[in-house]
Amino acid sequence: MDEILSQIFHIGFFAALIRIATPFILATIGELFAERSGVLNLGIEGIMLFGAMSGFTMAYFSNSLWLGVLAAMLTGMLMAILMGFLTVSLGLSQHVSGIGVTLLSTGFAFFFYRLIFGQPSTPPNIKAFTPVGIPVLMDIPWVGPVLFQQAALTYLALLLVPLSAFLLFQTPWGLNLRTVGENPHAADSAGVNVSAMRYQGLMISGALMGAAGAFLVMVQFNAFTFGVISGRGWVCIALVVFGQWGPWKSAAGALLFALIDALQLRLQASSAINLPYQVFLMMPFVLTIVTMTLVSRNARAPSALLKPFRKEER
Amino acid sequence: MSDSDLLLSMRGVCKSFGVVQANQQVDLLLKAGDILGLLGENGAGKTTLMNILFGTYQADQGSISIQGQPVEIHSSADALELGVGMVHQHFHLVPRHTVLENLMLGRPGKGGRLDQTGARDRLEEIGKHYGLKLNPDAIVSELTIGEQQRLEIIKALFRKAKILILDEPTAVLTPKESEGLFSALRALADGGMGIIFITHKLYEVREVTNRVVVMRGGAVTAVVEDPRAVTEGSLAQMMCGHELTPPEKTTSQLRDPLLKLSGISTRIPNRPFLKDVDMVVHGGEILGIAGVSGNGQRELADVIAGILPPSEGKIEVKGNTITQSSPRKMQKLKIGRIPEDRMTTGLVTTLPLFSSMVLPWINHPNFSRLGILRLKAIREFTEAMISRFGIRAIGPEVRTGTLSGGNLQKALLARELAFDPEVLLASQPTRGLDVAAADFVHRKFLELREAGAAIILISEDLEELFTLSDRIMVMYEGCVHGEQNIADASVEKIGLMMAGAEAA
Numbered sequence: 001m002d003e004i005l006s007q008i009f010h011i012g013f014f015a016a017l018i019r020i021a022t023p024f025i026l027a028t029i030g031e032l033f034a035e036r037s038g039v040l041n042l043g044i045e046g047i048m049l050f051g052a053m054s055g056f057t058m059a060y061f062s063n064s065l066w067l068g069v070l071a072a073m074l075t076g077m078l079m080a081i082l083m084g085f086l087t088v089s090l091g092l093s094q095h096v097s098g099i100g101v102t103l104l105s106t107g108f109a110f111f112f113y114r115l116i117f118g119q120p121s122t123p124p125n126i127k128a129f130t131p132v133g134i135p136v137l138m139d140i141p142w143v144g145p146v147l148f149q150q151a152a153l154t155y156l157a158l159l160l161v162p163l164s165a166f167l168l169f170q171t172p173w174g175l176n177l178r179t180v181g182e183n184p185h186a187a188d189s190a191g192v193n194v195s196a197m198r199y200q201g202l203m204i205s206g207a208l209m210g211a212a213g214a215f216l217v218m219v220q221f222n223a224f225t226f227g228v229i230s231g232r233g234w235v236c237i238a239l240v241v242f243g244q245w246g247p248w249k250s251a252a253g254a255l256l257f258a259l260i261d262a263l264q265l266r267l268q269a270s271s272a273i274n275l276p277y278q279v280f281l282m283m284p285f286v287l288t289i290v291t292m293t294l295v296s297r298n299a300r301a302p303s304a305l306l307k308p309f310r311k312e313e314r
Numbered sequence: 315m316s317d318s319d320l321l322l323s324m325r326g327v328c329k330s331f332g333v334v335q336a337n338q339q340v341d342l343l344l345k346a347g348d349i350l351g352l353l354g355e356n357g358a359g360k361t362t363l364m365n366i367l368f369g370t371y372q373a374d375q376g377s378i379s380i381q382g383q384p385v386e387i388h389s390s391a392d393a394l395e396l397g398v399g400m401v402h403q404h405f406h407l408v409p410r411h412t413v414l415e416n417l418m419l420g421r422p423g424k425g426g427r428l429d430q431t432g433a434r435d436r437l438e439e440i441g442k443h444y445g446l447k448l449n450p451d452a453i454v455s456e457l458t459i460g461e462q463q464r465l466e467i468i469k470a471l472f473r474k475a476k477i478l479i480l481d482e483p484t485a486v487l488t489p490k491e492s493e494g495l496f497s498a499l500r501a502l503a504d505g506g507m508g509i510i511f512i513t514h515k516l517y518e519v520r521e522v523t524n525r526v527v528v529m530r531g532g533a534v535t536a537v538v539e540d541p542r543a544v545t546e547g548s549l550a551q552m553m554c555g556h557e558l559t560p561p562e563k564t565t566s567q568l569r570d571p572l573l574k575l576s577g578i579s580t581r582i583p584n585r586p587f588l589k590d591v592d593m594v595v596h597g598g599e600i601l602g603i604a605g606v607s608g609n610g611q612r613e614l615a616d617v618i619a620g621i622l623p624p625s626e627g628k629i630e631v632k633g634n635t636i637t638q639s640s641p642r643k644m645q646k647l648k649i650g651r652i653p654e655d656r657m658t659t660g661l662v663t664t665l666p667l668f669s670s671m672v673l674p675w676i677n678h679p680n681f682s683r684l685g686i687l688r689l690k691a692i693r694e695f696t697e698a699m700i701s702r703f704g705i706r707a708i709g710p711e712v713r714t715g716t717l718s719g720g721n722l723q724k725a726l727l728a729r730e731l732a733f734d735p736e737v738l739l740a741s742q743p744t745r746g747l748d749v750a751a752a753d754f755v756h757r758k759f760l761e762l763r764e765a766g767a768a769i770i771l772i773s774e775d776l777e778e779l780f781t782l783s784d785r786i787m788v789m790y791e792g793c794v795h796g797e798q799n800i801a802d803a804s805v806e807k808i809g810l811m812m813a814g815a816e817a818a
Contacts, residue, residue, distance in 0.1 A: 172423040179408050179419050186406035190420030190469075191391030303410070311370070 013262060014146040018154060019219065021251075021258035023048075023212040025157045027236040028243065028250045029164050030208025034080075035240055036168065037201030038181040038304040042098020043083045044209050045233030046105030049226075051076045051210030053109040056217045056224040057116055059126050068126075069153065069214045076210025079105050080202040088198045091308030102233075110226060128222040129153060151219045153211070160208075165247045177201055181302035184309040194309045209233070231285070238288050241296050256291075260284040320382070321346045321508040322367075322477055327376035329362055336362040337373070338533045344477065344508040349499055351523035351541060352512045353553055355748035356719065359532040360512050364479050368400045369393040380477070394420075399470025400479040405462050409455035413437075413448050413465055417472050433472075440471050444501045459607065460491035467498065478502065479510045484518060485745075488606050489776060489809035496522045514553070514749060515777070516546040528552040554749055560781060561757045564764060569597030570632070572768045573649070573737050578617055578627035586610045588617065588624070589792045595737065595768040600759065602783030603772040606812050610792035611772045612654060615741050618770065619651045620644035631737075645674050650735030652726050654742045654772075656719075660726050663715030667707055668696040670714040671729050678733075699728040704754075720751030727758055738762060741772040756782060776805055790814050 027048060034041040041047075051072035059068025079101055086097035117124055129151040138148040147158075168174040179187040180197040188194050212232075217224050235257060243250025264280040267273055322344040329337040337359045344350055354360045365371045367378065369387040378385055380396050387393050393400070407416050418433050434450050441447035446464050454462060463483060470478050480499075484492045499522060503509055511523055519526055519541050526538040528549070536552040538544055571594050578591040588610050595601045605611050616622035617629070620639040629636045631647045644651075653659040661670040672681050672692050681692050696710035703724045707717055717725065723743065730738065740759070744752035759769055759782055773779050779786055780800070787797045788811040796811045 170427050172418065172421060172428055175411075175415055175419055175428060179411070179415075182408040182410055183406065185404075186408050186416070187419065189390050189400070189402070189406040191389070191394050192420045300410075 011142065011145045013266065015149065016265075017255070017258050017262045018146060018150060018158075020261050021254045022151075022154045022157045022219070023215045023232060024236060024239060024254035024257055025160065025251050026153075026215065027209045027212035027233060028239040028254050029160055029247055030076075030205040030212070031236050031240050032205075032243070032245060032247060032250055033164070033168075033177070033201045033208070034205035035305055036181045036245060036302055037177050037198045038184065038302055038307065038309070039083070039087050039198055039202055040094045040098060040237075040306055041080065041083055041101075041202060041205050041209075042095060042237070043079055043101030043105060044098075044205075044236055045229060045231070046102030046109070047076045047079045047206055047209040048213040048216075048233045049229045050079060050105040050109040050213070052213030052217045052228050053113050053224055055210065055214035056126065057112070059218060060124060065126070065129055065218055068218060069211060072210035072214035073207040074210070076206035076208070076213070077203045078206070080206025080209075081199065083206070084199045084202045087308065088195050088202075091310060094306050113224060113226075123223045123225065125223040126218065129219045151215075153215050153219060157215075161247050161251045168247065178302070180309075181304050184304050184307075188309075188311065198309075212236075235285075235288060238292050241299050241301075242291060244295075244299055245302060257284055257288065260287050320344065321348070321380070323379045324363070324367065325377050325379075327363060327366060327378075328374045329359075329366060329371060330374060335532045337366070338531075340376070340529070340532075340534055342510075342527055342534070344510065346476075346506045346508055347503050348525060349503050349509045349511055349523045351519040351526040352510055352529065353514065353516075353519055353526055353549065354529035355514060355553060355750065356746070357748065358529040358553075360529055361481060362532075363529070364400065364481065364510065364512060367393065367477075368398060368479065394473050394475075397474060397476035398479070399473060399475030399477070401463065401466040401470065401481065401483060403481045403483075403485065405466055407454050407462055407465060409453075411454060412450065413452050413454060413457075414450040416454060416465060417450075417469060421472070436472060437468065440468055444471075444498055444505070446471075446498055458491075459486045460488070460494065463487070463491075463495065464498070467502075471502075475507070477508045477510070479512070481512045482514070483511070484513070484515065486607070486774070488812050489805055490813055492518075516549050516553075517777075519549060520546065530555055550749070561753065561760055563760060563782070566598045566764055566784075567766075568599055569766055571596050572632055573618070573770075574628075574630040575617070576628045576630075578614075578624045578629070580613055580617065580622055581625050582613070582622065586613055587792045588613050591627070591792075591794055593787065593794065595770055597736070597766045597768050598763060599784040600763055600769040600771055600782050602779035602786040603770065603789060604776065604779055604786055604808050604812055605774075605789035605795075607774055609789045609812075611789050612741070613792070614789065615651075615654070615739055615770075615772055618644070618649065618739050619653075620649075648734070648736040650730035650733075650738045652723075652730055652738070652740040652743050654745075656722050656726055657715075661714050661722060663713070665714055666711050667700075667714050667717070667725065668692050668710035671696045671699060671710075671725060674729070675733065695732070699725070699732065703728040720747050720754075723747060723751065723755060727755060731758065731762065734765075735762075735767060737768045737770065739770045739772075742774065743771070744773075744775065744778060752778070776808060779808075780805065788812055 027044060031041055031044055054075040055068040055072030058071035059065050083097060083101045086092045087094045131149045132152050134148040138144040168178060176187060176192045177197050180192065180194050184194045216228050239250055239253040239257065242253040261284045264283040268277050268280045320343055324340065324342040327337050327340040340363055352360045362371065366373045369389045369392050378387060385396055414430065414433050417437065418428050423429050424432060437450050446468055448461060448465055448468065483495060487495060499509055513519060523541055526541045527534055528536040530553060573595050575591055575593040578588055580588040586608060591614060603611055613622060617624050620641045620643055623639065629639060657663055675681055681688055693710045700707055705724045706721050743755050763769055771782060783800055785797060785799055786803050786808055788795045788808060
């Protein structure tokens with residue numbers, strides 16, 4: 001048993017945990033911006049995949065990872081604008097529109113990948129982001145290797161947490177966005193453009209979901225596969241609820257999920273416990289369901305979530 | 315008076331929605347320091363006119379000037395910019411945010427951040443100036459309705475409003491809170507603001523305004539320069555176009571108790587608890603139930619209707635104890651019900667009228683047999699009700715939701731009265747109705763009372779309670795806080811009891 005523990009809890013494990021958490025933090029915070037404005041963006045799973053695909057393609061042909069990230073974010077924004085057109089401008093059901101956007105984005109990702117790369121026997125790959133150490137900080141024992149020898153995108157994801165907390169709770173823009181998600185009529189009568197705010201929330205969500213997809217193909221793996229997202233987007237929807245629509249708590253949820261995921265990876269690799277590997281793969285999801293049932297009982301979603309805004313109605 | 319002396323002038327305003335002329339050639343003038351009463355029944359065009367001023371609608375014709383300057387108002391943002399503030403009947407607040415957050419909404423910040431200190435200072439200043447005080451860090455959902463309304467007024471002052479529109483502001487207030495509102499409004503007018511006060515309550519007009527514009531059918535029918543110099547009767551005549559006599563209340567014979575509650579308590583999370591409520595109502599009487607909303611009246615109504623099972627206590631109908639009450643059981647016992655919210659719990663707005671009309675009677679042999687609806691009988695019944703109650707609907711097939719508020723209420727009333735209820739439970743039966751429609755409802759209640767039924771009237775409108783009730787019971791924090799016979803009761807006494815003071 002001691003052997004397993006020491007195998008698990010060493011520095012490399014915690015560094016991996018932060019890395020695994022990164023795409024969850026990015027996409028969860030993205031989803032949070034959309035939901036705070038009153039739109040549930042169920043396009044997340046497909047937008048992440050399409051972002052991953054377009055980011056990979058751009059990086060492959062331009063040889064620039066950052067151009068790839070940019071392309072992924074723009075793709076995400078584009079699909080989010082479509083989501084906005086359906087749910088904000090047309091006022092359609094957010095559930096149906098979101099699933100539609102996911103299906104469409106997934107289809108686009110598959111279609112364009114096949115169109116561009118065909119069906120190669122070995123998938124094309126790119127040179128992934130390498131960890132960048134931050135001088136001085138990286139030399140702190142324990143903390144340094146865990147937090148300060150990560151890929152640049154991870155630093156950005158970690159900085160995003162306080163930044164979005166600041167934006168949401170300390171700026172006029174954030175107050176407007178939150179109000180649009182709580183009571184759009186109040187926002188409207190205070191001269192806030194409800195549709196514009198919702199589009200902005202969605203565009204931020206799309207960009208961050210795209211970035212999360214890009215992270216998966218440019219840091220975690222170095223190639224695009226059709227299963228690259230494999231339900232991570234849906235987990236982020238749950239993490240927003242777990243985090244009670246707050247950036248800090250949502251990021252904590254992402255870390256918790258990553259912890260369990262990292263743990264199951266180690267357990268799979270360890271020979272000490274003999275179970276089918278699917279049992280380990282299942283663990284994070286089972287735990288998500290359990291924590292969700294416990295936490296979401298008291299969850300209070302933004303009051304106007306899922307409700308289209310029409311000026312004349314109340 | 316030239317326009318440049320005026321704070322606001324609206325001239326020749328016309329607005330139509332399809333074939334309906336909501337405003338026809340309306341003129342409205344407002345001076346600084348005015349409290350202008352805008353009086354009219356529902357559908358008279360008051361709210362449309364104010365929505366044009368606030369930028370929600372665009373006028374088809376006409377001009378608006380503010381302080382002599384012709385202006386175009388395309389949105390509420392424009393209106394706010396021009397110094398027009400509006401307190402809507404349904405508050406535009408965010409219940410989960412703090413007072414301060416609601417005040418800072420839509421305002422520019424300072425250096426990219428919310429200007430918390432600035433907002434705090436302004437709030438304190440307004441508190442000192444006009445006596446409008448609020449705790450900046452309170453969560454809005456924890457404020458009383460009166461405090462929430464104060465916040466709406468402060469919101470307008472925050473934006474340096476010169477013109478303040480209040481849409482039926484007293485509809486939700488206790489008499490004491492109304493008094494507070496009136497004195498605040500006087501202070502604001504003395505400070506040079508112009509206030510437009512929309513109402514259909516006559517005594518308020520005489521109490522607080524210094525000029526009255528009366529509207530009917532979309533046009534201005536009268537302008538009264540000194541409201542205190544005219545009687546309520548003549549104001550009513552200007553408003554309705556004909557004389558309105560309050561319904562005659564005969565002395566009726568008090569009969570056997572029909573419904574008796576003893577020691578009723580409820581414990582439903584997130585709703586006010588009822589605590590040991592005793593109540594009895596006899597045939598031939600109207601029991602009025604007063605109280606500020608949220609003090610257990612709704613729960614009491616739900617218990618009587620069989621929706622909410624009490625955790626303790628006994629319900630007796632005509633001397634028989636009811637166990638395991640359910641809405642259907644209560645209906646079978648001839649307890650009719652006019653729910654508070656006719657649009658959601660009363661009728662089904664998306665169904666045709668004939669479906670809404672038979673919802674509670676669906677199992678009645680007249681309307682269904684062996685589980686199959688008898689549509690012909692249902693339509694005939696609906697047609698009969700339409701003509702008997704004068705419901706303005708093209709026919710039984712019309713979608714319920716297209717009826718106006720007054721007609722929806724008539725439909726509900728028709729439905730409940732159709733099978734001669736012995737007890738009628740009516741919650742806020744005239745809320746949002748105009749004088750004529752409310753009068754119709756009141757007369758029906760009195761007819762029913764004379765016929766020997768018992769009526770439980772839950773209302774926040776004290777005038778209504780005093781016109782109809784034989785006894786008034788006050789609810790406060792889930793308890794019966796006191797009860798008075800109509801002969802001994804006064805608005806002041808009941809108002810104090812509603813606010814929690816012990817009965818004198």
